[in-house]
Each structure stands twice: as C-alpha cells, then as structure tokens.
Amino acid sequence: MVQLDESQRAFIEAPVDQNIRLLAPAGCGKTLCLLYRCKFLAEQFPSRSQRFLIVTFTRAARDELRSRLNEGSEFTGIRDQVEINTLNAWGWRRLREQKQTHSAKIFKKNTYRMKMENLLQPVWKKHERVSSTLQSKNPKIRNQSPKKLMEVIDSIMSLGFDHVRHADLPNFLSHWDELTSQGLEWKLEEQENILLEYGILESRLTSTVQHARQEEFYEAFYLFWREATQHLFESSMFTYECQKYFAYQDEQTKLEQGRLLSGAASYDHVYVDEFQDINPLDLALVRAIAKRSDATVTISGDDDQAIYEWRGATPEYILEPQAYFGTQYDTFTLGVNYRSPANIVERSQLLIKHNDRRVDKQIRADNPALATIEEQHVESISYALEFVHSFVESSIANGTSSEQIALISRKRSQIIPYQIYFASEKIAFCAAEDLQIFLSETFERLIDIITIKYESSNRQRLTKVADGIMSLCRFVKFYPLSKNDRFTLRQHIVHCHPRSVSDAIDSLSQYRGRLKGKNEDGETSREVANTIRKFIEADSVSDALLALSDHFLGLQYDFNKSEEDLFFAGPPFEHLAEYAMRYGRDYDSFIDDIELAKATLVKTPPVEAVQLMTAFRAKGKEFAKVVLLDVEDEIWPCKNVQTPEQLEGERRVFYVAFTRAREQVTMLLRKGAVPSPYIQELGLRV
Numbered sequence: 001m002v003q004l005d006e007s008q009r010a011f012i013e014a015p016v017d018q019n020i021r022l023l024a025p026a027g028c029g030k031t032l033c034l035l036y037r038c039k040f041l042a043e044q045f046p047s048r049s050q051r052f053l054i055v056t057f058t059r060a061a062r063d064e065l066r067s068r069l070n071e072g073s074e075f076t077g078i079r080d081q082v083e084i085n086t087l088n089a090w091g092w093r094r095l096r097e098q099k100q101t102h103s104a105k106i107f108k109k110n111t112y113r114m115k116m117e118n119l120l121q122p123v124w125k126k127h128e129r130v131s132s133t134l135q136s137k138n139p140k141i142r143n144q145s146p147k148k149l150m151e152v153i154d155s156i157m158s159l160g161f162d163h164v165r166h167a168d169l170p171n172f173l174s175h176w177d178e179l180t181s182q183g184l185e186w187k188l189e190e191q192e193n194i195l196l197e198y199g200i201l202e203s204r205l206t207s208t209v210q211h212a213r214q215e216e217f218y219e220a221f222y223l224f225w226r227e228a229t230q231h232l233f234e235s236s237m238f239t240y241e242c243q244k245y246f247a248y249q250d251e252q253t254k255l256e257q258g259r260l261l262s263g264a265a266s267y268d269h270v271y272v273d274e275f276q277d278i279n280p281l282d283l284a285l286v287r288a289i290a291k292r293s294d295a296t297v298t299i300s301g302d303d304d305q306a307i308y309e310w311r312g313a314t315p316e317y318i319l320e321p322q323a324y325f326g327t328q329y330d331t332f333t334l335g336v337n338y339r340s341p342a343n344i345v346e347r348s349q350l351l352i353k354h355n356d357r358r359v360d361k362q363i364r365a366d367n368p369a370l371a372t373i374e375e376q377h378v379e380s381i382s383y384a385l386e387f388v389h390s391f392v393e394s395s396i397a398n399g400t401s402s403e404q405i406a407l408i409s410r411k412r413s414q415i416i417p418y419q420i421y422f423a424s425e426k427i428a429f430c431a432a433e434d435l436q437i438f439l440s441e442t443f444e445r446l447i448d449i450i451t452i453k454y455e456s457s458n459r460q461r462l463t464k465v466a467d468g469i470m471s472l473c474r475f476v477k478f479y480p481l482s483k484n485d486r487f488t489l490r491q492h493i494v495h496c497h498p499r500s501v502s503d504a505i506d507s508l509s510q511y512r513g514r515l516k517g518k519n520e521d522g523e524t525s526r527e528v529a530n531t532i533r534k535f536i537e538a539d540s541v542s543d544a545l546l547a548l549s550d551h552f553l554g555l556q557y558d559f560n561k562s563e564e565d566l567f568f569a570g571p572p573f574e575h576l577a578e579y580a581m582r583y584g585r586d587y588d589s590f591i592d593d594i595e596l597a598k599a600t601l602v603k604t605p606p607v608e609a610v611q612l613m614t615a616f617r618a619k620g621k622e623f624a625k626v627v628l629l630d631v632e633d634e635i636w637p638c639k640n641v642q643t644p645e646q647l648e649g650e651r652r653v654f655y656v657a658f659t660r661a662r663e664q665v666t667m668l669l670r671k672g673a674v675p676s677p678y679i680q681e682l683g684l685r686v
Helices: 008-011 030-043 060-073 073-078 087-099 110-117 128-134 139-158 171-181 184-195 212-235 243-257 281-294 321-325 340-354 381-397 412-424 433-439 442-454 464-474 483-495 499-511 522-534 541-551 555-559 573-583 589-600 645-656 677-681
Strands: 020-022 052-056 082-086 269-272 296-302 330-335 335-343 364-367 373-380 404-407 428-433 610-614 621-630 663-671
Touching: 008 030, 020 030, 030 060, 030 073, 030 128, 030 269, 030 296, 052 087, 060 073, 073 404, 073 573, 082 087, 087 243, 087 281, 110 139, 110 212, 110 412, 128 139, 128 212, 139 184, 139 212, 139 243, 139 281, 139 589, 171 212, 184 212, 212 243, 212 330, 243 281, 269 281, 269 330, 281 321, 281 483, 321 433, 335 663, 340 364, 340 645, 340 677, 373 381, 373 442, 381 412, 381 573, 381 621, 381 645, 381 663, 404 412, 412 573, 412 589, 412 610, 442 464, 442 522, 442 541, 442 555, 464 483, 464 499, 464 522, 464 541, 464 555, 522 541, 541 573, 541 610, 573 589, 621 645, 645 677
Parallel strands: 020 296, 020 330, 052 082, 052 269, 269 296, 335 364, 373 663, 404 610, 404 621, 428 610, 621 663
Antiparallel strands: none
C-alpha cells in the first residue's frame, strides 16, 4: 500500500454507512483514494461481495481509474467488484437493455438538421409555431432552425425536465422555479433567446404577471418537446443526451413502482467523480441509481474547478449536496497537493479565496520547491510569437520535452496565430480538439475569398470574374443568396461583360433585381457592392481580414458561439488580422502558411509536440511549463460576463489554467494593455 497522508486516510477509513462529500483539489491524489476506499469497504465485509459503481464524466477519467485498478497489485481482490464507466456509457447500456434491441442508434450533431426535418416531422407539423419556423420563407431561419431546435431539445433534457412527470403546466412551472433557485436561470434564458430568435416565442415578455414568460414557453415549445422526446424513444433514435435521459426514465419508473434491486444486481456503494460538473439530468440519474440499490453515495470533486457551467452544471450541487439528495453528507477534504510547487499552491489559494460561493480549504504543497512565476510584456502578437518560439527552444535545450510545454488560452481565437506560426517555423505542436475550428469550412471560404482579392487586379476571364463576385455576394450578409437570386444576378453581371473584379462591382451596384430581399431602388445592390469594394481595395492582408470581420457576416456563422465557452461569442478575425500585419501585402505567404497549418493539424501529431489548448481542455492535465496567453482584462475575465456568479466562474477558469504547471508559469501581456485583475489577486502585484 502506498504511503497515505492523514487527510487521505481519514476519507478512506470513514464509517462504512456514510454518504460522503470528498473535496479534492487538483493534485491531491483523488483517483487513488477512491480505489483505496473501495478496498477498505470490501475488507469490512469479507464474507459478502460488495459491489461498487464509479461513474465519471469523461473517458479520460474513466480510463485513468480503470488503469489504476487493473495495474495496481493492491487492488487485485476487488477488480471483479468495481464497475467504472462514464455516466453516458452506463445510460446507453441501460437504454439498450430497456429497448431490447440492437437497432437503437445515437445520431451525431451533424445530422441534427436532417433528424429534425425528417424524423420529427410528424410531431412538429402538429405544432403551429414550430412548424412555421421550420418552414419559414426566411432562408436564414429555415436553414439554421432545425439544428438549433434539436439543440434546445437536448438542453431541456439536460436541465432535468421530465416529459412524463412534468407533463402539465403546474409541474413544469415548479421545475422551472427549482432550476432558478439553483442558479440556472441564465440557462433557461438561453433557451428562451433561441426560441425568440427563431420566432417561436413572440416577444420578450416583461409582464409583472408571475410565470407569463414560462407559460408562453410551455405552450409554444414545451408541448412539442414532450411529443418529440417520446417520438425519439419510440423510433429508437437518440441524441447523446438521450442516453442519460431515457436511462433515468427507466430507473425512476422502476423506483416509483417499488422495483428495488438486491443481491448481485444492486450496488452497495455509488461514487461520482468530478461532481462539480454535473447538470440536473446527471443529478437525477445518479440519485435514481443510488435509491434503487439503497446504496451509499460518495461525491468527489472540487468546487473551485467548476468550469463547465456552459453545459448546465452548477456548483450548487457540490456546495449543498444534502439539499439535492435529501440525506446528510459528511465532508472530507484532501489537504496535500502532490503536483504543484509551494508557491503555485499558495498563489492559487490567494486567487480563489476571492470567490464567495465555495468551501474554504487549507491546502499545502508536498513539494517545497518554488516554481518560476513571471509576467512577460510584448509589443504585439509578432513579438509574442517570437518570444514563445524562443521560450520553447530554450526550454527544450535545458531538458524540458516539448510535450511538457503548454500554451493555454481563454478563447480559441487566441491560439490560431500560434498554429499558423508554428507550422511555418516547423515547430511540432498538438492542438486540442476544441481547436478544430481551424479546419472548419469557414477557413476554406476564407482562403477562397482572400485569393479572389489577391487576384482581383489581374485581367481575368469573364466567367471567373462573375464567379468571384458571386462568391463575395454570398457572404456579405448573414444569409446566402437564394437560388433564383444567384441565377438572375449572375446573368446580369455576365451581360455587363466586366473584365476585372472592379468592373463587376460596378455592374453589381447597377443591379435592380431581388437581392437578399426586396432591393428597393437598388439599395441592397449598392450596399453589397460598397462592402465588397472596401474588401477588394484593402491595402494589406491585415486590412482585408478586418474588412471581412466588419462586413462579411455570412463568413462568421461557424464562430457565433464556442460550445465549450459560454461567455465568448465572436470569430477569430481580430487575432488573425493582428497576426497578419507581419505579412504586409504578401498574400501568397499568408495563404501558404494557413494551408501549411491546416495540413499540420490533419496529421497525427508527433509524440513530442508543444500542447495548445484552451483552459477548458487543460482541466485534469499537468505540464512542466505553461504559457498563459493574453493575461489581460476583458480576456481574463472575459468582457461579456455580467453577474457576480459569472465573474466567479471566470476566476475558476483562470485558477484551473494557472494550476497546470509544475515548474514555470509565464503570463503574456501586451504592453499598454490593462493587466488581468487576477495577477493582483495572485499576490504578484501590490
């Protein structure tokens, strides 16, 4: 048995019948403690085989626990007693058992539009407002609403609404009020805003009548949601969230019928890892699993690392577990950090103590060494790139392997210039999956549009000029040209015989047919032509990118919201434009470097590669050296946050990023920018 510290032993050897909240800050040995707790409990009942269920929220956490269980010789005796799985995988297995068929399918998000338009058509045709939206004459609404409405269906499930138990208005309103009391009103408002945008809700009601907004939501969409949810189940076609939702339905129904589990079919103890990240549906499923087996429940996690509120999680559950499970919980706190040097632990605790919604903890570092914590001020993105290049090279020269160096950002767009630069300088790097935005169709469009501008001064064939203008017209406004608009506009441009893009812009301004609307007296034609002209006449690569950012809304739709980041909405053109200043008018080099970066991302990264990621993807990882990008106000914390709860959430995101390092944290800032308040909260400035 490994040497355990006092706080670890206190948890492991706690009385067998206790429900426990284990607060486990980063680096405190939580994974090992969970398995030793299972071992301890099994040894208390040598004559009876105890059954343990450990549920995680990521495959990485599941795999780490399984690896420890299977490779540690001290756990040989309990391997057959411990089941470790993600909550989704547990739900999927139960759902397949419930359906008693192998034909059940999970469909991915890229098929949401098709499933809404086809699979759910028998349902939405019966609901006037939903039907009107999905068949809208507005191409933007018609094209985007199917996927968006399917996402709302998922979100309503994740918020713990129940199409069986919250079937009528009073129960719906009661659950809505319960979610509001848990701090999830913002998530409810997010769904309302989507339904407002697509015309399913008629107006943002400000009535003083209690529940007026909610009643409209219920009538206009929730009744459709109930039928759509049942239709998915009957069709054996499921979203990712359905795995947990219908498993919960099965468990809760059997619980209400008194069909409790016993013997080998039941669990004696249920453990929930990373409990701070659960949403209302997760909570309901875990609660039902534990009640059917009459099992003890141990929840483990760190309220200071609750950063997944974007998926409907709330710190309230780990802060007040007794309120949501209806039973008493005894709290144990792991008090020794075995990962981070003393000053990383000390500084991070100074930072996070500025949050009010948390449990105060006394954490000490096992490692008395001091990490290097520094600020590095740079003139511009070009200087930042060169500094990071030098930083990586010197670190490797001094013995740090490149995969132990991480660049961590608050937003995805901050990382993109580093990908382009590293690819052009042949620096091996690995971009986390949340950065695959760089491989989106929008970047293909970006290259095509930049190429049109680059070649615009050359004499070209008539058809190529016309095709170039048609491509640019497509993206000037948010929604694309209709089929009829494309045909008549192209005919007009070709009839004018332009020999350059500039001539074609003049032809466009004279067009009087329909163009993304009525185009009264050619107003839209002139607006679109002037917008294209500003882009074509941009003096440099950087200016061209800024013109695209300001005026080509149709190019930006991929970036409207980052799924892992609730508070940031916006495309990466600003960071690209600043980076592109280094190219001047050299469009060839810019395009070549973009293409090289894309090709590098497609390849399997080498074993040794610098790691690029957002703070959200950094959670659970550790590195020798970490560079935090743009540690400035309005980035850390993000400028779009408004409420005290959101500000506390932003501080937790920075806390996670800062505590990833074992040897060095370097914080990059642009000279003249307002430093992040977190630098002062770390105690690094007076």
